[in-house]
Amino acid sequence: MLRYLSDAPLRRRVTVATNKVEAFNGFSQWIGFGNGGVIADNDPVEQEKTAKFNALLTNTVIFHNALDIAEIVRQLQEEGHVIGPEDLAHISPYLTEHIRRFGEYSTHELGIQPEAYDPHLDVDFSPLRGDGPGADGYGQAA
Numbered sequence: 001m002l003r004y005l006s007d008a009p010l011r012r013r014v015t016v017a018t019n020k021v022e023a024f025n026g027f028s029q030w031i032g033f034g035n036g037g038v039i040a041d042n043d044p045v046e047q048e049k050t051a052k053f054n055a056l057l058t059n060t061v062i063f064h065n066a067l068d069i070a071e072i073v074r075q076l077q078e079e080g081h082v083i084g085p086e087d088l089a090h091i092s093p094y095l096t097e098h099i100r101r102f103g104e105y106s107t108h109e110l111g112i113q114p115e116a117y118d119p120h121l122d123v124d125f126s127p128l129r130g131d132g133p134g135a136d137g138y139g140q141a142a
Contacts, residue, residue, distance in 0.1 A: 027094035028058040033101060065093040073121055083121075085128045 004010055029037055032054040039050050069091055073083050 023092060023094050024058075027062070027096070028054060030096055031058045031061060061099065062093045065095050067117070069093065070119075070121060073123070077122055083123055085123055085125045088121075088123060089128060 004014070039047050041047060041050070073088070077083055
């Protein structure tokens with residue numbers, strides 16, 4: 001406890017991690033809005049299925065958002081914009097504005113094979129990992 005109180009970088013890391021967890025939980029609750037988020041079944045197997053389905057759906061939407069963000073970053077880079085790791089550090093994959101929970105969805109595209117996922121972004125992330133100067137202890141384990 002004394003280390004936490006006396007170590008400002010440690011407090012920042014703990015706060016950042018806590019905020020990420022809370023953001024994920026809020027996003028997951030937003031995704032699982034049916035029945036007010038209440039699991040009405042008393043059967044533990046059905047409860048587990050509901051929780052796992054919500055986690056799967058949440059992670060699927062996060063992955064989709066990450067793909068959209070990566071595509072936008074690539075487009076901006078093609079237009080000549082310089083995107084640094086500091087810019088991307090402020091972007092969250094927990095976006096909800098574009099999701100129509102009560103909208104109409106087409107299923108005719110379900111059989112279409114998507115293009116291969118390209119995970120590469122032309123951005124140097126080494127300063128965020130603590131490899132570069134000014135890392136301020138963020139790359140170290142607590």
